[in-house]
Amino acid sequence: MKIAILGAGACGLMVGAYLSDKSFTNYVIFEKNKLPGRKILASGNGRCNISNLNLSNNFYHNADYFNYDRNALKDYLAENNLKTVSDDEGRIYPFSNSSQTILNFLLEKQKGKIFYDSLIKEVKYDGKKYNINGMIFDALVFATGSIANIDEKKQVGVYDYLKTINLPITDIYPSLVGFKIENPFKELNGIRVPVLASLYDYNSNLIHQENGEMIFKIDGISGIVIMNMSFYYNHLVKKENSYLKLKLYPTLTKKELDELLSKPEKLSYTINPKLWDFMKKFSDKNIKEFLLDLKLKIKGTYGFSDAQVISGGINVENLNPNFSVKGFNKLYAGGELLDVDGACGGYNLTFAFNSGIKIAQELLGEKNV
Ligand SMILES: Cc1cc2nc3c(=O)[nH]c(=O)nc-3n(C[C@H](O)[C@H](O)[C@H](O)COP(=O)(O)OP(=O)(O)OC[C@H]3O[C@@H](n4cnc5c(N)ncnc54)[C@H](O)[C@@H]3O)c2cc1C
Incomplete structure (x- = not known):
């Protein structure tokens, strides 16, 4: 043979x-x-x-x-x-x-x-x-x-x-690739943060959740934890209107965040300085939302290459x-x-x-x- x-x-x-x-x-x-x-x-x-x-x-x-x-x-x-x-x-x-x-x-x-x-x-x-x-x-x-x-x-x-x-x-x-998102955060391009990422389908069912490190890009987000989401995203029966929710610095509790917000200079030393620069003019409510409950609409994944x-x-x-x-x-x-x-x-x-x-x-x- x-x-x-x-x-x-x-x-x-x-x-x-x-x-x-x-x-x-x-x-x-x-x-x-x-x-x-x-x-x-x-x-x-x-x-x-x-x-x-x-x-x-x-x-x-x-x-x-x-x-x-x-x-x-x-x-x-x-x-x-x-x-x-x-x-x-x-x-x-x-x-x-x-x-x-x-x-x-x-x-x-x-x-x-x-x-x-x-x-x-x-x-x-x-x-x-x-x-x-x-x-x-x-x-x-x-x-x-x-x-x-x-x-x-x-x-x-x-x-x-x-x-x-x-x-x-x-x-x-x-697959195993980053996402392009609607309304990306260009100013944050290149910064890496710990994250608890969650993928939801069009019906707001939680599909997958994972802890890890992510990286902001000019037009989207990437990093191993995000790339992993693309595997679950690809196998959704309906991809439209699926979305990601991110909890940045997931070990930071709501209570700790409230305390840090009472003295903002403390927060500035706790999170990535570039992220702080980006958020420092936000209201407390918006800072909390950005860090604890950031919802991102998916435009698609980066390409095959x-x-x-x-x-x-x-x-x-x-x-x-x-x-x-x-x-x-x-x-x-x-x-x-x-x-x-x-x-x-x-x-x-x-x-x-x-x-x-x-x-x-x-x-x-x-x-x-
Ligand atoms: C950057 C990167 C990091 C990765 N990291 C990991 C990891 O850490 N862990 C993990 O499990 N997986 C990882 N993967 C995925 C893993 O490498 C692939 O899934 C795996 O190599 C697939 O093996 P394969 O033999 O099917 O294909 P390949 O390893 O791609 O081999 C296919 C071969 O066929 C050749 N070929 C294609 N078409 C033809 C043709 N017509 N005629 C002749 N030859 C042809 C190609 O040149 C290639 O050498 C990674 C992939 C990439 C790109």
């Missing part, structure tokens, strides 16, 4: 690594870039937040459709003596604190070939085998990720090869729960290319790696899960 893998990212490299572990070397990875694993390297600010201690389906859209071992990545890293460490929020990182460790680990395992600078635009299928750039393969794995975090010009045509075998994708949206991932992709109903594509012979798809996405915290890499392990097991005929 000869296998083609499209994409030398998290999912594709994991398929190759697992096949190589089992001494299967007759595979070729086609990678459009000159180098592999660009997003692995970028992940977690170069630290690679590879997974999370809590891998519940609640942090995913559609992951529950698939039948795979949620602990496969964790076990695989442990079996290979790749030491990890977790933070207070359950986020797992390589012990080295460097994404390069993860990429090196995956690359050192590859016993098949990797062709770089090889953008695949067309896949020919004769009902049994696959023809890619004139090479014939018995099995094929799509692991091409998404258009998130790619320059706008380079986003064009990324999904074209799917059209050549009539594999549809859903509507797609930027700013996003960490996308919501949407190959419709999961076109796949079987083992990641094989319905109606094709030995065709599999995994990772971010699917209409599966997760919140911030290591969920997206975990899914890409776990789906890669499951696909490799299926290709090898292993019955692990």
